[in-house]
Amino acid sequence: MVQGDPPMINWPAFRGGYVNLGGVVSMSGGTANTTSLLRVMNERAVFAEIFRLGRVSRPELAQATGLSKPTISVALADLERAKLVRPVGLRTGNAGRAALLYEVRPQAGWVLAVDIGRAYVRLALADLVGEIVARRDEPSRAESYDEVLSQLSKIAGELTAEAGIARGDITLSVFGTPGIHDKETGVLRLAPNLPGWEQPGAAERLADVTGSPYVVENDVDLAALGEGAYGLGQGISHFVYVSIGTGIGMGVVIDGKLYRGSRGAAGEISYLPVGGGDPLAGRGRGMFESVASADGVVAAAARLGLKAATAKDVFEAARSGDESAAEVVAAEADHIAHALAGVTAVLDPELVVLGGGIGAQAGDLLIEPVSGRLASLVALSPPRIESSTLEPDTVLLGALAFGLTTARDLVFERAVAATPFG
Known part of the structure; x- marks a missing residue:
């Protein structure tokens, strides 16, 4: 299983006397011999x-x-x-x-995995051995910050009731969100698809969902963990997961560990200077995302006179032989190849996993031209490129993998705090 760095855990309800993950245990009653x-x-x-x-x-x-x-x-x-x-x-x-x-013992702990997306919210409650006992997928109310919080709280209550536990019994909740969680201000930065989350303290209000300890992680980073634990990244020490859909982002795994960077912004490839234009300028997006995301694909189709409500419509038209749609797909593949050329030059991954609504669902149209173009752009042979087989659950599975590993340590330390062994 791919491991992340020790998480920054928020403790709205836990009062165990100490927090210690992975180090020597210290006991609140005095120095142990x-x-x-x-x-x-x-x-x-x-x-x-x-x-x-x-x-x-x-x-x-x-x-x-x-x-x-x-x-x-x-x-x-x-x-x-x-x-x-x-x-x-x-x-x-x-x-x-x-x-x-x-x-x-499965009931020794519980993990709530949450994927907060623009289109859907997905929640799964699992016991300590990873068995999912209750799950919900619902269209997201992401247009309103308060409504999506209310939605998450309602679903969490339904899941815990279905499992026969109280919300406070959850050992750890792991929330996957777009953007970067600024731990000092509680703001979600670089998350234009979630309006309202840029206000100070926004992420901290996730504590109200269950009242239990929680972690806020970048959704694409979690997706990379999901691929490492359950998908194409199993057993691979160096790979990247590139999500292309409503937005664009990348999770980086180096030496089997998630790499976040100094400020948690590693993998924000939406801001790569790729695409040669910015048709969505002014919407808070980087150049690569502006041309290669779902909206960028629809905008490119419109410029060629192709009426398409969604990127999926464009790719379906390409499969049906529409020449304008095929031209859009070719441009999309070129944008992705140029972005991956930069990634390959810096990170030299063995594998690139394409995910998200475009990366996973249009792999049949994109992987071959992206691989061919990339081979002409890099010094050595390009990395293997494959579409994720876990979509749309990649983020949720990553949150689960992250949560289970962390919850194992938490339940152990709670047991030590409550009744020192021996």
Whole structure:
């Protein structure tokens, strides 16, 4: 699974005494002695391996962690007492005594994944092992900031009720949004498709959706995590996910980790100086986005006399043999190739995953000409280009992958805070 950097978590309701992700645990009651710290570290390692491996036996855990079997037994007893893991039967069929298997207790934590888009909002509630227990997709009320918040709160209430839990039981909510979350002001920057979110404190009001800890992440970055965890990016250390649709953005994975840049703006390729014009000037968009996004495709078609209400109409016309539509597609492919030439020169990715409404749905028309044009623009052989197979759920799956990894640490530390192991 592709990992992101430790997230900046907001805590509207959590009052556990401390927050610590991935480091040595400190306890609010005083300094723990060396033995207690080692014990907690062992339990963290065992819990992480059960989370990674699924149903697993004590000998398998000893092999995976390098810990002794007696240490594994103590750790499992503590984790079971904290209701983080549970025994799930025996593995039979091999010579010798049957091995008792353990797994993460699914109800030990809950993750709410949220994709806030211009056209749709998508929410999924999953238990700690990633099983989605409730989900909703609805047309977004993005034209009004207050209405979309109300919509998200309503859906979150429906999902938790369906799962039989309270909103406060959610361990972590992960919100995927366009633009960049300015953590100092709470503003969403570079998100013109979500009016109202540029006001100070806007992102912080997401705390009202569930009242539980939450993270706000760029939607395209989450999509890259989704591809790394569940899609074409699995097992690939260097790849980019390029979303082309209502807007344009890119998620960058380097050495298997999400790269955000110094201010979280890595991948804002909508502002690349690509396209040779700006037909949508004055709408807060960069040059590349102005010509290659869905609106840019429709505008290009209109200049050629082709009446199309959506970019999808243009691509359908091209598939039907319309010459004007084919000319628009050729121009679109050229714009994308020039943008990817810059990306390739700087990042040298092994794979480019095209997503979004255009990238994923028009791959049959775009991948071959983009690949051909890109080969003439870069010094070495171009990266492989493929269309995402996860759309329209890429952002949601990325939020889920991000949330599950983080929630695992949170439930562990809550258990330590509530009842120190040992």
